[in-house]
Every structure is written in C-alpha cells, then in structure tokens.
Amino acid sequence: MFADWLFTGFSILSVLGAIGLVIFRHPMNGAMSLVITLISLAGLYALLSAKLIFVIQLIVYAGAIMSLILFIIMFLNVQNDDLPNEKDRFLYLIGGGVVLAPVFFFLKKIVQSIPGTEATIVGNGFGGVKEVGLVLFKDWLLPFEIVSILLLVALIGAVVIAGKRRMSK
Amino acid sequence: MIQDYLILSIILFCIGILGVVSRRNVLIIFMSIELMLNAANLAFIAFSRLHLSMDGHVLAMMVMAVAAAEAALALAVVILLHKHKGKLDSNVFSLLKG
Numbered sequence: 001m002f003a004d005w006l007f008t009g010f011s012i013l014s015v016l017g018a019i020g021l022v023i024f025r026h027p028m029n030g031a032m033s034l035v036i037t038l039i040s041l042a043g044l045y046a047l048l049s050a051k052l053i054f055v056i057q058l059i060v061y062a063g064a065i066m067s068l069i070l071f072i073i074m075f076l077n078v079q080n081d082d083l084p085n086e087k088d089r090f091l092y093l094i095g096g097g098v099v100l101a102p103v104f105f106f107l108k109k110i111v112q113s114i115p116g117t118e119a120t121i122v123g124n125g126f127g128g129v130k131e132v133g134l135v136l137f138k139d140w141l142l143p144f145e146i147v148s149i150l151l152l153v154a155l156i157g158a159v160v161i162a163g164k165r166r167m168s169k
Numbered sequence: 170m171i172q173d174y175l176i177l178s179i180i181l182f183c184i185g186i187l188g189v190v191s192r193r194n195v196l197i198i199f200m201s202i203e204l205m206l207n208a209a210n211l212a213f214i215a216f217s218r219l220h221l222s223m224d225g226h227v228l229a230m231m232v233m234a235v236a237a238a239e240a241a242l243a244l245a246v247v248i249l250l251h252k253h254k255g256k257l258d259s260n261v262f263s264l265l266k267g
Binding site: 007011014015018019021022027030031034037038041044045048049050052053056057060061064065068069072073075076078082083084086089092093095096097100103104107108111112114116117118119122126127131132135136139140143144147150151153154155157158161162 | 170171172173174175176177179180181183184185186187188190191192193194196197199200201203204207210211214215217218219221223224226227229230231233234235236237238239240241242244245246247248249251255256257258259260261
C-alpha cells in the first residue's frame with residue numbers, strides 16, 4: 001500500500017520535471033527540472049527492487065552527468081539574449097502532442113496486453129551488486145568489453161576536439 | 170502493476186521527443202535526449218522485474234555508459250559551436266550546407 005503511494009508520488013514528480021524541462025526557456029531551469037526527474041526515477045528503480053541501478057542512477061546520472069551539464073551551462077555564461085527567440089514553442093508543443101498522441105495510445109494498448117504482475121519488492125537475491133555482477137561478467141562479458149572500447153574512443157574524441165581549437169590559434 | 174511503470178516510461182519518452190522536435194536551444198535538445206534514454210532505462214528495469222531476470226539491469230548499465238560518453242562528446246561540440254557562432258540556437262548551426 002505504501003509502495004503504491006510512493007509510486008504515485010515519484011511518477012507525478014518525474015512527469016512534472018520532464019514537462020518543466022520542455023517548457024522552461026533558460027537551460028538552467030530545464031537542467032534543474034531534469035535533476036528532479038532523474039532523482040524520482042532513482043526512487044522508481046528502488047521500488048522495482050533494482051538496488052544497484054538505484055545507486056548508479058544517483059551517482060552517475062544525477063551526480064556526474066548532470067553536474068557536467070550544469071558546469072557547461074555556467075561555463076558558457078548563458079545570458080538572456082544568447083538564447084534563441086522561441087515565442088512559438090507552445091504552438092510547436094501542441095502540434096507535436098497532437099502528432100504523438102496516436103503513437104502513445106497505440107503503445108499503451110500494446111503494454112496493457114502484456115500479462116503483468118504486482119510490482120512487490122523482491123528481497124534478497126535480486127538486483128544486488130553480487131547478482132548483477134555475476135550476470136554481467138558471465139553472460140555479458142563481450143558487450144562489457146565493447147562498451148569499454150566505446151568509452152576509450154569517446155575519451156580520445158574529446159581530447160581531439162579540445163585540441164583542435166588550440167592548434168588553429 | 171508493472172504496466173504502470175511501462176506507461177510512465179512511454180509518457181517520458183513522448184515528452185522527450187516533444188522536447189527534441191519543438192525546442193531550438195541545443196542544451197535543451199541534449200537534455201531531452203537524456204530524458205529519452207532514461208525512459209528506455211525505466212522500461213528495461215520494469216521488464217527485468219517482470220521476468221525476474223537481471224539482464225535488463227546489465228543493459229541499463231550499458232545505456233548509462235553510452236549516455237556518459239555521449240554527454241562528454243556532445244558538450245564538447247556545444248562549446249565549440251558556441252565559441253564559433255556565439256549563440257545556442259540550433260537554426261544558426263547550418264555549417265554543413267557546403
């Protein structure tokens with residue numbers, strides 16, 4: 001019962017944060033709304049008894065990636081006249097909503113045809129560090145290595161992009 | 170029920186698409202893409218709880234790694250474009266017209 005109330009609260013908060021991200025004009029307000037969405041999504045992961053993903057969401061997403069984005073927004077020193085003039089964004093939002101509504105109802109119908117279970121919290125033996133680690137390093141070892149190569153490529157790419165500016169001076 | 174989580178993930182994904190198609194600020198577009206990745210993560214975790222297998226957790230961790238790499242590269246590109254044009258408008262960045 002208590003978990004149902006938590007789910008309602010977290011889902012309302014996450015949808016409100018997402019709407020705020022789309023509506024607010026300044027990117028700093030949008031980033032703060034996205035932080036609300038990410039933290040409430042972490043709560044939803046905890047309700048789905050994914051303990052490791054809950055911690056990783058808080059540390060990596062709401063901690064590292066969002067602080068990087070906030071740092072970049074502050075580094076660029078975005079003033080009000082730097083921002084694009086988006087007076088007609090509500091019109092585009094309404095038009096996009098009309099276009100997306102059939103897609104949403106179609107997917108909703110598909111999802112409701114799935115035989116579901118109650119999302120009760122599973123105790124030990126599901127979603128902890130040990131169990132996910134065993135699955136990760138037994139069944140998913142090759143994709144894990146490929147992701148590490150991807151991170152290396154992104155590192156080299158960031159260095160190349162940052163270094164080109166210095167050479168052109 | 171598990172379906173409520175999936176419907177929530179569909180709602181978040183649709184809001185992310187709306188942000189990408191209707192806004193012109195590159196930082197907002199980038200954060201909307203992050204929101205769509207998070208909605209996909211929520212669907213992964215919900216299906217993983219439905220089937221009581223942990224493959225979805227591993228996939229969600231890989232999506233987070235890809236999002237981190239994307240954040241590093243995309244923000245570097247945004248900084249370069251802002252230095253080049255002095256604006257954050259995605260209509261200004263039409264450099265590939267030749």
